[in-house]
Amino acid sequence: MKLIIGNKNYSSWSLRGWLAAKQSGLAFDEAVIPLYGKAWGDARRDESLAPSSGKVPILWDGDVVVWDSLAIIDYLADKVGRDRFWPKDDAARAMARSMAAEMHSGYLPLRRHLPMNIRKRVEGFPISPEVRADIVRILGLWAEARARFGDGGPFLFGAFGAADIIYAPVVSRFMTYGVRVPGFALAYMDAVWTHDWMQTWVNAAEAEDWVIEHFEEATV
Numbered sequence: 001m002k003l004i005i006g007n008k009n010y011s012s013w014s015l016r017g018w019l020a021a022k023q024s025g026l027a028f029d030e031a032v033i034p035l036y037g038k039a040w041g042d043a044r045r046d047e048s049l050a051p052s053s054g055k056v057p058i059l060w061d062g063d064v065v066v067w068d069s070l071a072i073i074d075y076l077a078d079k080v081g082r083d084r085f086w087p088k089d090d091a092a093r094a095m096a097r098s099m100a101a102e103m104h105s106g107y108l109p110l111r112r113h114l115p116m117n118i119r120k121r122v123e124g125f126p127i128s129p130e131v132r133a134d135i136v137r138i139l140g141l142w143a144e145a146r147a148r149f150g151d152g153g154p155f156l157f158g159a160f161g162a163a164d165i166i167y168a169p170v171v172s173r174f175m176t177y178g179v180r181v182p183g184f185a186l187a188y189m190d191a192v193w194t195h196d197w198m199q200t201w202v203n204a205a206e207a208e209d210w211v212i213e214h215f216e217e218a219t220v
Contacts, residue, residue, distance in 0.1 A: 001028035008205035012169035016069035017057030099164035
């Protein structure tokens with residue numbers, strides 16, 4: 001398999017696709033394309049990105065092509081067994097899927113005003129009411145998942161899985177912009193951040209020398 005991704009410092013959806021590939025346990029190669037530079041313009045015209053209209057991540061598995069992070073999770077779960085990604089319990093699995101779908105389609109204020117930037121730390125960043133509402137909603141979901149289904153480990157549903165993959169960039173955003181969270185959320189964030197795969201990604205992001213200015217200038 002081959003996974004095409006964007007800058008590790010900035011590309012939240014690429015992080016999700018990459019974590020999904022790692023979670024599958026299958027071997028894969030990765031290709032990083034710097035977003036928005038000349039190489040990006042050239043790459044978007046390459047046939048390997050054509051099925052996704054030039055967007056990342058995109059997974060090639062032989063002649064099979066899958067784009068969109070949630071679709072990649074779903075495809076890999078079909079290949080290796082859905083229990084590797086989703087909880088076995090019906091109620092837990094239903095909540096995990098719903099949380100993943102809500103993150104996939106929602107939280108636009110959070111995405112817009114707190115872009116992922118793994119290398120950056122901001123003190124005293126002002127949080128708008130719209131972003132605050134997204135944060136409160138996310139923390140509420142985290143709290144419910146941990147309280148109802150988190151007995152088996154430190155992640156949302158105990159073991160690391162698809163829901164944690166989907167919310168991993170949110171953990172990064174909360175850390176970058178100094179979002180204050182309750183103790184249970186700090187413990188969860190620490191579990192995600194210190195996960196071996198996440199640390200591999202973080203170290204690679206910190207080693208990148210690409211800078212995208214409009215992602216460096218987060219606004220309220």
